[in-house]
Amino acid sequence: MFKLKFKSRSVHKIVKGNFKMAKIAVVGAGPSGSSTGYHLAKNGHHVTLIDKESFPRDKACGDGITAKAVRALTKMGIDYEYLKKLASEYYLWNSSIISYYSQEYHQEYSDWSICIPRYIFDNIIYEKAIDAGCIHHQQSVTNISQFRSNFKHEFDYIVDARGIFAGECNVIGIREYWTLPIELFPHYYHYNIQVYLEQELGSQELGSNGYLWIFPVGLNDKLLKINVGLGLSLKDYERRGTNLIRFFDEFVVRHHVAGKFLDNVVTRTRKKVYPLATTKWNNKIYENNIFKVGDAANLTDPVTGEGIHNAIASGFYLAQAINMSEDIESVKINYQKFYQKYFQKKLRTRLLQEKMLSLPVLRNFLLYKIGKLSK
Numbered sequence: 001m002f003k004l005k006f007k008s009r010s011v012h013k014i015v016k017g018n019f020k021m022a023k024i025a026v027v028g029a030g031p032s033g034s035s036t037g038y039h040l041a042k043n044g045h046h047v048t049l050i051d052k053e054s055f056p057r058d059k060a061c062g063d064g065i066t067a068k069a070v071r072a073l074t075k076m077g078i079d080y081e082y083l084k085k086l087a088s089e090y091y092l093w094n095s096s097i098i099s100y101y102s103q104e105y106h107q108e109y110s111d112w113s114i115c116i117p118r119y120i121f122d123n124i125i126y127e128k129a130i131d132a133g134c135i136h137h138q139q140s141v142t143n144i145s146q147f148r149s150n151f152k153h154e155f156d157y158i159v160d161a162r163g164i165f166a167g168e169c170n171v172i173g174i175r176e177y178w179t180l181p182i183e184l185f186p187h188y189y190h191y192n193i194q195v196y197l198e199q200e201l202g203s204q205e206l207g208s209n210g211y212l213w214i215f216p217v218g219l220n221d222k223l224l225k226i227n228v229g230l231g232l233s234l235k236d237y238e239r240r241g242t243n244l245i246r247f248f249d250e251f252v253v254r255h256h257v258a259g260k261f262l263d264n265v266v267t268r269t270r271k272k273v274y275p276l277a278t279t280k281w282n283n284k285i286y287e288n289n290i291f292k293v294g295d296a297a298n299l300t301d302p303v304t305g306e307g308i309h310n311a312i313a314s315g316f317y318l319a320q321a322i323n324m325s326e327d328i329e330s331v332k333i334n335y336q337k338f339y340q341k342y343f344q345k346k347l348r349t350r351l352l353q354e355k356m357l358s359l360p361v362l363r364n365f366l367l368y369k370i371g372k373l374s375k
């Protein structure tokens with residue numbers, strides 16, 4: 001039974017002037033939930049933001065926040081200056097090294113991007129949602145359909161933003177933070193994020209690509225903090241039947257770049273294993289009158305593993321759909337239109353690219369495109 005207690009409001013919609021304010025429960029206060037909550041609360045809706053954790057809370061991630069994710073954040077009044085002021089740790093980057101089966105592709109971007117540990121980044125977005133008027137409840141909602149039927153008189157809309165716990169896991173990731181003396185971090189890697197798609201991490205049989213990432217996430221006078229992680233397709237991981245922590249430890253030692261960094265590492269934090277919900281051909285953005293955003297809707301890019309941008313953007317578009325609609329059926333129609341226009345085509349293209357990456361003739365062209373599309 002749910003422990004939540006909400007003040008009962010007798011009317012279904014509270015009308016102020018001509019504007020109908022809805023009562024909305026957003027379950028999950030990560031980037032997608034906080035973005036949804038922020039944009040709804042800013043428009044005068046009553047938003048209850050429910051999360052099983054209290055903030056700040058950690059989330060296993062590469063911590064890479066692309067320029068387009070920062071652009072999506074500007075709609076919440078968050079820009080680079082704001083992030084740099086509030087984040088106690090960050091690292092700016094404007095180029096990437098993507099290596100595919102030992103062939104390296106170096107890409108420079110005209111815009112800057114940023115890495116911020118999610119413990120810090122998610123809290124910045126969450127605080128914005130609270131400042132905009134969202135009410136926080138700390139509670140775990142394991143069965144959201146049950147939640148909906150229990151609280152159908154309390155809320156006009158229910159939004160599922162519980163991330164992978166609501167989405168469908170198809171990749172498994174592990175990350176660890178390392179610190180090393182800045183002078184021992186070669187200049188070649190400065191302002192870079194690195195992604196290594198290695199033969200050993202994929203499976204030709206299953207058509208899957210695994211990858212190692214090395215993302216700098218913090219810097220002081222002496223030390224650089226890097227986020228080092230591995231992503232493996234779930235099918236491949238299950239086929240291997242290996243212990244991911246042991247596999248990661250052994251893999252980074254023999255990796256030609258990670259292994260060299262490891263020689264100079266001063267500290268290593270506890271590893272965190274976490275599933276990813278990369279996109280599927282037929283993503284569902286609502287089900288049983290419950291709307292989904294971010295990872296709950298499987299909006300993560302299957303090639304790069306980037307999900308933060310789509311999490312923030314889907315929150316914005318769902319809020320727009322609610323703001324412009326009279327009832328739940330019109331919200332569905334409008335949200336679906338936004339989804340088709342801003343997400344579906346790009347995500348489906350990525351699914352095709354993921355499959356085509358295994359064809360050597362197309363690989364160079366695709367890696368160039370992937371670098372460009374991640375801007």
Ligand SMILES: Cc1cc2nc3c(=O)[nH]c(=O)nc-3n(C[C@H](O)[C@H](O)[C@H](O)COP(=O)(O)OP(=O)(O)OC[C@H]3O[C@@H](n4cnc5c(N)ncnc54)[C@H](O)[C@@H]3O)c2cc1C
Nearest residue numbers: 028030031032052061062063064141163173294295307308
């Ligand atoms: C290993 C790894 C590396 C990644 N690297 C990157 C990267 O570098 N760049 C990038 O853009 N993306 C990356 N991603 C993807 C990115 O982390 C997600 O796309 C993003 O976090 C999705 O945001 P979200 O708000 O939908 O979900 P989340 O960030 O997962 O937030 C979900 C929230 O729901 C809450 N919740 C969960 N279950 C319940 C429940 N039962 N009741 C109440 N609350 C609940 C959680 O506590 C959490 O606060 C990575 C993912 C993984 C796993």
